[in-house]
Every structure is written in structure tokens, then in C-alpha cells.
Amino acid sequence: MLKNFEHFVSETQVTPEIAEDLIDRAEAFKQGAKPEVATPYYAANLFFENSTRTHTSFEMAERKLGMTVIPFDPVHSSVTKGESLEDTLRALAAIGIQVAVIRHSQDNYYQPLIEANVPLHIVNAGDGAGQHPSQMMLDLMTIREEFGHFKGLHVGIVGDLVHSRVARSDMAMLTQLGATVSFSGPKSWYTKDFQQYGDYVPLDDLIPQVDVLMLLRVQLERLTAAEKTEFSAESYHERFGINQARYDRMKPGAIIMHPAPVNRGVELASDLVLADRSRIFKQMHNGVFMRMAMLELVCGK
Amino acid sequence: MLKNFEHFVSETQVTPEIAEDLIDRAEAFKQGAKPEVATPYYAANLFFENSTRTHTSFEMAERKLGMTVIPFDPVHSSVTKGESLEDTLRALAAIGIQVAVIRHSQDNYYQPLIEANVPLHIVNAGDGAGQHPSQMMLDLMTIREEFGHFKGLHVGIVGDLVHSRVARSDMAMLTQLGATVSFSGPKSWYTKDFQQYGDYVPLDDLIPQVDVLMLLRVQLERLTAAEKTEFSAESYHERFGINQARYDRMKPGAIIMHPAPVNRGVELASDLVLADRSRIFKQMHNGVFMRMAMLELVCGK
Amino acid sequence: MLKNFEHFVSETQVTPEIAEDLIDRAEAFKQGAKPEVATPYYAANLFFENSTRTHTSFEMAERKLGMTVIPFDPVHSSVTKGESLEDTLRALAAIGIQVAVIRHSQDNYYQPLIEANVPLHIVNAGDGAGQHPSQMMLDLMTIREEFGHFKGLHVGIVGDLVHSRVARSDMAMLTQLGATVSFSGPKSWYTKDFQQYGDYVPLDDLIPQVDVLMLLRVQLERLTAAEKTEFSAESYHERFGINQARYDRMKPGAIIMHPAPVNRGVELASDLVLADRSRIFKQMHNGVFMRMAMLELVCGK
Known part of the structure; x- marks a missing residue:
């Protein structure tokens, strides 16, 4: 049985049992199963590295789950004013973003964020040469x-x-x-x-x-x-x-x-x-x- | 009568009769006619050249048709990793994009894509000094x-x-x-x-x-x-x-x-x-x- | 009582009474009050200066009001072809945008737009060292x-x-x-x-x-x-x-x-x-x- 994950950032979270359950659920979605996510649910995708497939795939998944996706462009964000990723995420959470899907060039970028208890969910879409x-x-x-x-x-x-x-x-x-x-x-x-x-x-x-x-x-x-x-x-x-x-x-x-x-x-x-x-x-x-x-x-x- | 187009890329596809029919339908939309497009229907706009009017106009048209528009930014895409336009479109189709509206600086960019049978619809929003x-x-x-x-x-x-x-x-x-x-x-x-x-x-x-x-x-x-x-x-x-x-x-x-x-x-x-x-x-x-x-x-x- | 504003660009529009009424309404939204905006209602956010918080906050506010947000990227727009802000706004209005939220580096950028009677609403998200x-x-x-x-x-x-x-x-x-x-x-x-x-x-x-x-x-x-x-x-x-x-x-x-x-x-x-x-x-x-x-x-x- 799937237990709820607060964040999904690392393959080390995935046991063989969880892997099988996730595949079962993904196959069910492929057959048209209804998602169990509250609406409205607000997501943002923070891609600090280029990616067509992963970025677009998450965008599609979010919409198929009925989520509302709020656009976020790292290039035009306050990150260019030197704001830390933690403060950016706290800002997004304050604004109402509930889940942030993040790709970042730095290995384990998510570790300090989780330790700092940022008040939203993080899903790792790839970190440096680390996890995906x-x-x-x-x-x-x-x-x-x-x-x-x-x-x-x-x-x-x-x-x-x-x-x-x-x-x-x-x-x-x-x-x-x-x-x-x-x-x-x-x-x-x-x-x-x-x-x-x-x-x-x-x-x-x-x-x-x-x-x-x-x-x-x-x-x-x-x-x-x-x-x-x-x-x-x-x-x-x-x-x-x-x-x-x-x-x-x-x-x-x-x-x-x-x-x-x-x-x-x-x-x-x-x-x-x-x-x-x-x-x-x-x-x-x-x-x-x-x-x-x-x-x-x-x-x- | 309008026959269904798999792609709409060139003015040579438009006969006088098709032109009149398209104008009739556009005028009907202007008067509030309901679109006949399945929902959800997933669109992406790939603008490799700058444009306010054409890009925004297609975005609006898609939404008025009830389509879901998945954002695509060429600058941050895998195209910068040297991926071909064909492979980008195949990826988008695999992810679920059903129609790609494309503006590209290369004349006839769409010809090889159509010959390769890319599995989505292409609508040409302008190619090089070619068609619009x-x-x-x-x-x-x-x-x-x-x-x-x-x-x-x-x-x-x-x-x-x-x-x-x-x-x-x-x-x-x-x-x-x-x-x-x-x-x-x-x-x-x-x-x-x-x-x-x-x-x-x-x-x-x-x-x-x-x-x-x-x-x-x-x-x-x-x-x-x-x-x-x-x-x-x-x-x-x-x-x-x-x-x-x-x-x-x-x-x-x-x-x-x-x-x-x-x-x-x-x-x-x-x-x-x-x-x-x-x-x-x-x-x-x-x-x-x-x-x-x-x-x-x-x-x- | 709130009187309808055609544009909201300056703090000089806000009397103490209007301030109190706006706060009352914002608190009501915070408690879950329903917005009174027609649907569909088309918005665009024109951020010519970087901002995470303000941009994302307006995006969220628009969606919570039930608006449809049409993406606009100044970097890839015809503004780079030397088009004036007035003509860009007239184009967006012709396309169906009803409200433009604008941040711009130029003080009072909105003054000539309002004098020119651009046919959409302007909400100022910050101008130069001026109003916010x-x-x-x-x-x-x-x-x-x-x-x-x-x-x-x-x-x-x-x-x-x-x-x-x-x-x-x-x-x-x-x-x-x-x-x-x-x-x-x-x-x-x-x-x-x-x-x-x-x-x-x-x-x-x-x-x-x-x-x-x-x-x-x-x-x-x-x-x-x-x-x-x-x-x-x-x-x-x-x-x-x-x-x-x-x-x-x-x-x-x-x-x-x-x-x-x-x-x-x-x-x-x-x-x-x-x-x-x-x-x-x-x-x-x-x-x-x-x-x-x-x-x-x-x-x-």
C-alpha cells in the first residue's frame, strides 16, 4: 500500500513495494482512472536547467490531475536578484503554491529545503548528476x-x-x-x-x-x-x-x-x-x- | 464544404471554396458559435521566432476552442541540446500534445516533418519568408x-x-x-x-x-x-x-x-x-x- | 463604497475610504468570498522587469478570480521589433485581452496609455521608482x-x-x-x-x-x-x-x-x-x- 510522501525527491524513498504500487497506479491512469487530488490545487514548475521532455511531461501530468499550474520562469525571477531557493519557495508557498516540481543543477539541492521545513511539497525532477x-x-x-x-x-x-x-x-x-x-x-x-x-x-x-x-x-x-x-x-x-x-x-x-x-x-x-x-x-x-x-x-x- | 485537413501549413491548401467556408466559420465564431473540438484537447505553440500578435492570437483561439495549452519555450528546450524538430515533435506527441502551432525561421520547415509522419497535427504560424x-x-x-x-x-x-x-x-x-x-x-x-x-x-x-x-x-x-x-x-x-x-x-x-x-x-x-x-x-x-x-x-x- | 476604477495605476486613486473598502473585500476573499467577475475574462501580465512575488501573486489572483490568463513574454514579443507599448496594448485588446497588469521600468509609463484611451484596463504592478x-x-x-x-x-x-x-x-x-x-x-x-x-x-x-x-x-x-x-x-x-x-x-x-x-x-x-x-x-x-x-x-x- 502506498503511504503518503511529503516530498518525492530521491530514489531511496522507493522500495520495491512502492515501485510496484506506483506502476499499478500509473497503469490505472493510463486506462483512464480518476485522480484523487483536491481541486483547485496549485502547482509550479521550477526548471533551472533546460528540459523539453521532463518539463512538458510534468505540465501535462499536472493538468491531467486537474491542478492549476502557475507559470514560473527562473530567468525572470528574483533569483536573479540573489534570492535563495528557500526564500523563493517560501514566497511561492505564501502565495498559495502547494507543490513545486524542481529541476536544479546542484546535487541534493532539496536537502536544505526539507531541513528548513519549506511549507510546500517538493517533487524532484532531476538534481545535478544525482537523482531523477x-x-x-x-x-x-x-x-x-x-x-x-x-x-x-x-x-x-x-x-x-x-x-x-x-x-x-x-x-x-x-x-x-x-x-x-x-x-x-x-x-x-x-x-x-x-x-x-x-x-x-x-x-x-x-x-x-x-x-x-x-x-x-x-x-x-x-x-x-x-x-x-x-x-x-x-x-x-x-x-x-x-x-x-x-x-x-x-x-x-x-x-x-x-x-x-x-x-x-x-x-x-x-x-x-x-x-x-x-x-x-x-x-x-x-x-x-x-x-x-x-x-x-x-x-x- | 470543408474537408478535414491533417495539417494546415500552406496557402496552396486553400481553394477559393475553402477560403469562403473558413471565412463563414470564422464569422460564425465571431457571432458566438460553439466550437466542435473534443475536450480535453492538448495544444502547444512552438514559436522559434518572436511574435506578439500571432502567438497571442493562437493562444487566445486555442482557449476559445476549449483547448488546454501546454507551455513550450524553445529557448529552454532540448532544442538547445541539438535535438531535431522532428524528435521534439515526436516527444511532444508521446506526451500527449495533439496539435503543434509552429513559427520557424526556416522556409518549409514542415515538409520533412510531414514526410516523416510526425504523429500530431501541425499548423503553420509562419515559416521563413515563405507561408503565413x-x-x-x-x-x-x-x-x-x-x-x-x-x-x-x-x-x-x-x-x-x-x-x-x-x-x-x-x-x-x-x-x-x-x-x-x-x-x-x-x-x-x-x-x-x-x-x-x-x-x-x-x-x-x-x-x-x-x-x-x-x-x-x-x-x-x-x-x-x-x-x-x-x-x-x-x-x-x-x-x-x-x-x-x-x-x-x-x-x-x-x-x-x-x-x-x-x-x-x-x-x-x-x-x-x-x-x-x-x-x-x-x-x-x-x-x-x-x-x-x-x-x-x-x-x- | 467602492466606485469602479477603469484603471488602477496610482496610489493617488486610493482615498482612506477606498483603502478600507479594499481591505474589507480582500479579507472577504481570504474567508472564501466568491468573486464578481464575468467568465471568461481574459488577462495578460506584461512584466518588463523581473519579479517573482508580484508576478506570481497576480497570476494567482487572476486564476482565483476565474480569469483566463494569456501568456505574454516581453523578451519574445514584437516590443523587440521596436513596437510601442501603446500599439502592443492595442494589439492585445484587439485579440481579446481585457485587463493588462504591467510592470515597467519607466516612471508613469501608464500616463500616455490612458491619455491615448487604450481599449483595455491597466493595473499597475510597479513603475520605475514610482508607484506600486x-x-x-x-x-x-x-x-x-x-x-x-x-x-x-x-x-x-x-x-x-x-x-x-x-x-x-x-x-x-x-x-x-x-x-x-x-x-x-x-x-x-x-x-x-x-x-x-x-x-x-x-x-x-x-x-x-x-x-x-x-x-x-x-x-x-x-x-x-x-x-x-x-x-x-x-x-x-x-x-x-x-x-x-x-x-x-x-x-x-x-x-x-x-x-x-x-x-x-x-x-x-x-x-x-x-x-x-x-x-x-x-x-x-x-x-x-x-x-x-x-x-x-x-x-x-
Whole structure:
């Protein structure tokens, strides 16, 4: 059973049981279930970093929950006058905002806010290189929707492990839920953090084994100079990207996931973005219903 | 009769019959007719170029149709991470956006999107120096509202023909609808493209002949160095602008139109922006109802 | 009794009687009274200067009144093409906007608009160093809520009098309503304008006398070079800021107000922002109901 969360900021709040319950609720929303959120209910989205998908997805989820969304533009806010995030949130709460969905470049930005007892709910839409719980949950939903369960599944996570919010959170939860995780891509990115969760397997060995191939975005803008020399788009694609030949060697029923935006021709051949095995746009579609479930958990009656 | 459009991107989609039907429907909305669009219906406006009038007018039209508008800010979107417009639209569609109203600086930006079968409706709010169908349609609506018909009307189009989206689309449709078109303003801007649609007539000869004087904005920012030297605001106004003396020589019942924003004192004397013959703000007012009709044509039941 | 205002732009429109009536109405909204504004009613907020609190508060007030808010972003508007504010407002009115809430850096920006008879209502959300009537009204509401009346109250206004919209408007109305006003802070900022409204009193003498200590934001970005040398954050706080020792010497029942954002550790010790006497967030909370009352006065049936 879901217990009410005051804030939803970290994957560490999600037990396997809570994950299953959230997926159940998101699936119910997808089938048309009515939300249990009081109306009017006032939300604001504070995106201090760019994002199309996550921002728009939360906006949609809020409206589907019947919430009233009050626009907030960080660029034109008093944050530019040096106001702290805490004082900004206290102001929004005083004005009547009940839930703030926040994306911020600083790791754990939410910790001091929660310690200061800011008088509104916080939902974390991504912090620095830290947590991104709604992305983890929509990934889990998409996997369970496909296979009906997690136990015994083999998930291969391929690519920029070091800079990815997604890899860390997904691998931890997937192993708790009974799946096996393996890693591939540039071996230098398979650091100690990942070794407790799964083995490194060369890509061409991994491909025929996995049920889920989870590709990570190469964040070209975050690579070191040496990495940029080593991994041009072409060389990355040749060594670690999914092309038609690799695609054809996947197991029957196996799927491809990617948190998007995809670098077409790098992680995945452009022609395969919409291929049969691709669940990339389904992930985004599921994201709206999952965010409804998460927001309802925090804001519901 | 109106047949349903999957996208509304080009004036070439508009036959004289469709134009008349759209004007009928826009006039009905102006009289309070109920829209036939399912609710909820999710729209997003993607304006990659600045615009007050067109953007705000579509926002209003969407709300008057009962649509839910999900905000989208290109500046803070993943487009800045290099995502293609196609992938952005696929993401928005996955999230639940059903119609995207787009203004973009690139001519024919919509062509590859339609060929790629993006799974949402596109309404073109202006592309590069190309099409601007909603502006054409609101111009036609304003003319028909005034005179009741197009046949036999004489329309003079004056000014920056070369850089104007409006001139090209209006002249083609007006001649199809039975009106006569003439051109005036700097003769160097009367290029071959325009000669098949109508004659060049010196401004002071043209003025007493026309029913509609359609002034075009001088896009000072797009002029060549030579043009800037030749056409200071003052010299343009003296040679090709409408001042009180020229205004007084217009035919009884003749009107002035302008797509706005007006350069006051250049195309038109400042005092004449609100003069009796000016339909400039009526054009904007009609634009909302015309955009309702166009969106309904694309998105309606 | 409230008479209908066509525009609400200046504190000079507010008589003591109107102030009391507006506070009555705002308190009624706070208790859940239903607004008397037609629906749909179309509003736009034109913020040419940054503001979190005021902008968000008006957005909230409009929605609580049942208005439809059409987004307007000055940065991406035709204002960047050199369009005048008058023509922008005429365009918005033609499109159907019925009330424009405007913040602008230019003093009295609204005067030429009203003289030009722009066909929509204007509510001033702050002009240059001029008027900020909604801030004045929410201050008055917060004081009356606390004490039940104004007569005989002693209000101390402390700080950057010269650059403050708040000081000038509040002092004038408070004296009309029967309160006594005194000033403190850097004596060089106590210029001739203020002398007719009240005396300058050294801060430590003032503190035990006042019922309301109204702190003004030090606008560090507006200080002269000499002032910046004289008033570092630390030295300002020591000489003119409220620390615990000064806080403890306040009268029983006395309160602290501040228009926010607070420079924590400058005007007020960080620990005291949420202290018992602080009404800073209550001011913001009241602001929403006061703006509802003001908008209803302008736009109501």
C-alpha cells in the first residue's frame, strides 16, 4: 500500500513495494482512472536547467490531475536578484503554491529545503548528476508493461555510465526487483560504483543475452578532451552504438530503451529510433502517467 | 464544404471554396458559435521566432476552442541540446500534445516533418519568408466583411513586396477570388514574381482607384545598405507612405490594411493608424476567429 | 463604497475610504468570498522587469478570480521589433485581452496609455521608482489585520528610502489613515521629501517606540560607489539592521514587515526572517487576496 510522501525527491524513498504500487497506479491512469487530488490545487514548475521532455511531461501530468499550474520562469525571477531557493519557495508557498516540481543543477539541492521545513511539497525532477526518480519510475513501468514482471530479466545498460543520472538509479532498483544488470560501452566508464551491481560485458557478447538494452545518452558536452578525441560520433557508434547488424542479433522479444534525447547515429542508428523493438517514445508516453501517480502520492487526498 | 485537413501549413491548401467556408466559420465564431473540438484537447505553440500578435492570437483561439495549452519555450528546450524538430515533435506527441502551432525561421520547415509522419497535427504560424496562411485568411476575412465579396474589388499592395510573406500569398488568392491586384512602392521591389499578378502603378495614381490599400511593413532590419541609404524613414514616408493628403484622395468606402506592427510615420502617418478607414486592429480581432476556424478544421470532430 | 476604477495605476486613486473598502473585500476573499467577475475574462501580465512575488501573486489572483490568463513574454514579443507599448496594448485588446497588469521600468509609463484611451484596463504592478499600489495595499491590509485599525499606530520605516517605491506610498497613506510615521536608517537617505511625513529617529531610539517596523530592501545594485564603500552588508547590518538584541527591545505586540526579497543578514538577521514578530510571508499571502480585490474593482461586474 502506498503511504503518503511529503516530498518525492530521491530514489531511496522507493522500495520495491512502492515501485510496484506506483506502476499499478500509473497503469490505472493510463486506462483512464480518476485522480484523487483536491481541486483547485496549485502547482509550479521550477526548471533551472533546460528540459523539453521532463518539463512538458510534468505540465501535462499536472493538468491531467486537474491542478492549476502557475507559470514560473527562473530567468525572470528574483533569483536573479540573489534570492535563495528557500526564500523563493517560501514566497511561492505564501502565495498559495502547494507543490513545486524542481529541476536544479546542484546535487541534493532539496536537502536544505526539507531541513528548513519549506511549507510546500517538493517533487524532484532531476538534481545535478544525482537523482531523477521520475525517470527511473517510468523506465520501470515500461519494462513491467512489456514483460509483466522484473524477476529473471536481464538488463544491459550501455554507454555513459559516469555522467548518467539514469544508470545509477535504475541499476539499484532493478537488482532489488530481481533483475540482473550488466554494463557495456567504454570500459573506462565502468567504475567501481557499478561493479557491485553487475559485470562488464563486451557489447557484442551482451547483445544476444539481454531482454532490455538500455542505452544512455552520450553527453558530448561533458566529455573530457581525451574522451572527445577517442569518441567521435562515428567511432562511438561503430564501437558501442546499436546498428542494424547488432539490432538483428537481439533476443526475440527484447527491447531498446533510451532516456532521450537520442543522439541519432551515435547511441543508436537513426533508422532504428522508431524500430519495432524501440520503446523510446513509449517511455515518454508512460512518463506522463507515472508523474501523475507520483504527484498524486505527494499531493493526493 | 470543408474537408478535414491533417495539417494546415500552406496557402496552396486553400481553394477559393475553402477560403469562403473558413471565412463563414470564422464569422460564425465571431457571432458566438460553439466550437466542435473534443475536450480535453492538448495544444502547444512552438514559436522559434518572436511574435506578439500571432502567438497571442493562437493562444487566445486555442482557449476559445476549449483547448488546454501546454507551455513550450524553445529557448529552454532540448532544442538547445541539438535535438531535431522532428524528435521534439515526436516527444511532444508521446506526451500527449495533439496539435503543434509552429513559427520557424526556416522556409518549409514542415515538409520533412510531414514526410516523416510526425504523429500530431501541425499548423503553420509562419515559416521563413515563405507561408503565413493564417495572416492571409484573416486578411481575406476582413476584406469580405467589409465588401461582402471579392469579385471586382481592386486591391493595391504597397511596400516591401520582396521580404513580405503576406504579399505573395494574398495576391495569389485574391486574384483567384476575382479581385484585381496592383502594386506600388519602391519599383525595385516589384520583381518578376509579381508581374503575373498585377501591374505596378505609381502610388499617387493608384490611391484613388483602390478599394483596399494593403500596406506592408518596411522590415528595416532586412534592408541592404544601399536600400537603407535610399529609404530613410522620412524619405520612405514622403515617397511611399500614406499621409493625410493621400488618405483624403482615397475612394469613398476604401479601407487601409496592414499586417502590423506598423512603423508609425513610415508606411502610415501615426495619426492615421486609428483613422476611420483603418482596419488594422480589426484584422487582429478577426485573426482570433479565423485561427479558431483553421484549428477546428484540423482538430475538429 | 467602492466606485469602479477603469484603471488602477496610482496610489493617488486610493482615498482612506477606498483603502478600507479594499481591505474589507480582500479579507472577504481570504474567508472564501466568491468573486464578481464575468467568465471568461481574459488577462495578460506584461512584466518588463523581473519579479517573482508580484508576478506570481497576480497570476494567482487572476486564476482565483476565474480569469483566463494569456501568456505574454516581453523578451519574445514584437516590443523587440521596436513596437510601442501603446500599439502592443492595442494589439492585445484587439485579440481579446481585457485587463493588462504591467510592470515597467519607466516612471508613469501608464500616463500616455490612458491619455491615448487604450481599449483595455491597466493595473499597475510597479513603475520605475514610482508607484506600486498593490504593495501599498497589501501592507495596509497586513497592518489592519494585526491591529484592527490605523489610528494612533506608530510605524517606523527603516532603510533605503530614496530608492523605494514602498516608502513613499505607504507613508502618505498611513498618515492619512491616522498613523504616525518615523524614519530611520542612513540619514543621508532621509531627504526633504520625507520630512513632511515624519521625523528621523536614530534606530535604537526608534525601536522601542513603534508598533510596526517596516524594513526596506537595500538595493545594493543601485547604490553609488561612495554608498557601497560606506555600507558593506556587515556594516549596514551592524548600524541599521535588526539583530536579536534590537528585536528583543521591540514593544510587546510590535511586528516586522519587509516588501521582500530580504537581504538576509543585512536588513534583518537571517534567523529572524521567520521569527514570531515577522509578518513578511503573511504580507505575500495577503497580497493575493488584495490583488483579487483590486482586479475585481477594475474588472468586476
